[in-house]
Amino acid sequence: MSNNALAISNISYDYGNQAALNAVTFAIAPGQFFGLLGPNGAGKSTLMALLTRLLKPTSGDIQVFSRSLSAQPSAIMSDIGVVFQQSTLDLDLSVLQNLNYHGALHGLSARDTYIRVSDELHRFGLQNKRHARVRELNGGHRRRIELARAMLHRPKLLLLDEPTAGLDIESRAALNRHVRQLCEDHNIAVLWTTHLIEELETRDPLLILDRGTTKALGQADTLLKEHNCDNIGELFALLTTPSEAVA
Ligand SMILES: Nc1ncnc2c1ncn2[C@@H]1O[C@H](COP(=O)(O)OP(=O)(O)OP(=O)(O)O)[C@@H](O)[C@H]1O
Numbered sequence: 001m002s003n004n005a006l007a008i009s010n011i012s013y014d015y016g017n018q019a020a021l022n023a024v025t026f027a028i029a030p031g032q033f034f035g036l037l038g039p040n041g042a043g044k045s046t047l048m049a050l051l052t053r054l055l056k057p058t059s060g061d062i063q064v065f066s067r068s069l070s071a072q073p074s075a076i077m078s079d080i081g082v083v084f085q086q087s088t089l090d091l092d093l094s095v096l097q098n099l100n101y102h103g104a105l106h107g108l109s110a111r112d113t114y115i116r117v118s119d120e121l122h123r124f125g126l127q128n129k130r131h132a133r134v135r136e137l138n139g140g141h142r143r144r145i146e147l148a149r150a151m152l153h154r155p156k157l158l159l160l161d162e163p164t165a166g167l168d169i170e171s172r173a174a175l176n177r178h179v180r181q182l183c184e185d186h187n188i189a190v191l192w193t194t195h196l197i198e199e200l201e202t203r204d205p206l207l208i209l210d211r212g213t214t215k216a217l218g219q220a221d222t223l224l225k226e227h228n229c230d231n232i233g234e235l236f237a238l239l240t241t242p243s244e245a246v247a
Helices: 044-051 073-077 095-105 110-123 139-151 169-186 220-226 232-239
Strands: 006-015 018-028 033-037 059-064 080-083 157-161 189-194 205-210 213-219
Touching: 006 044, 018 044, 018 189, 018 205, 018 213, 033 169, 044 157, 044 189, 080 139, 095 110, 095 139, 110 139, 139 157, 139 169, 157 169, 169 189, 205 220, 205 232, 213 220, 213 232, 220 232
Parallel strands: 033 189, 033 205, 080 157, 157 189
Antiparallel strands: 006 018, 006 059, 205 213
């Protein structure tokens, strides 16, 4: 039995007769920041949908902390925090209302919700925004609220699908630093999905996906040596199909 936070074995998914993922295999250790890098159409969102049970794999197995997602879905979902590419906050509710609702959905008592919401708002530097309506906040604040919400039930695995979508460069870098700190401080495993090479570092474990197929898997610095590349951008360009060439 493995000690991985997430273990994906030979996962495939077809939309009708179109293959979106083809026998993808990788694992993330507890506390690890893992980068899933792929151009448009690589299959990143499809994988995220499989991990959150919005879709069922055509074949293959997904294990979270050594438990099969298909066999024990409810127990496993409480170990997972998710931020989707598109915001799922209610814009007309306040920050507190959005977070309190999530606490209730996870069966937290009012007292626990109060304490955890205060902790998370503090962690993300959002205490002074608690009564603001989400609609009034900028993109960077909204993304931090989504992360705070994803952390509320204390997951041990965070699934982040292009979490910096729509943010400016500074906010993107700040969010990326913040999540890396969460990994270090709280031993949270993170799947960070992106098509932006600057969000990944050479020390990161990395999967490069292109049109549903694994093009590279391993520590980024090792992959750079293997492929004789100077940086992740060069590696990405070497192994993937430019977005405009994807039908
Ligand atoms: N609902 C669907 N029906 C049919 N094909 C789909 C559907 N959703 C995605 N696809 C196809 O599956 C493949 C993978 O798409 P997916 O959205 O998972 O990629 P992605 O890496 O998330 O891309 P992006 O960065 O553009 O979101 C693409 O060829 C896409 O056209």
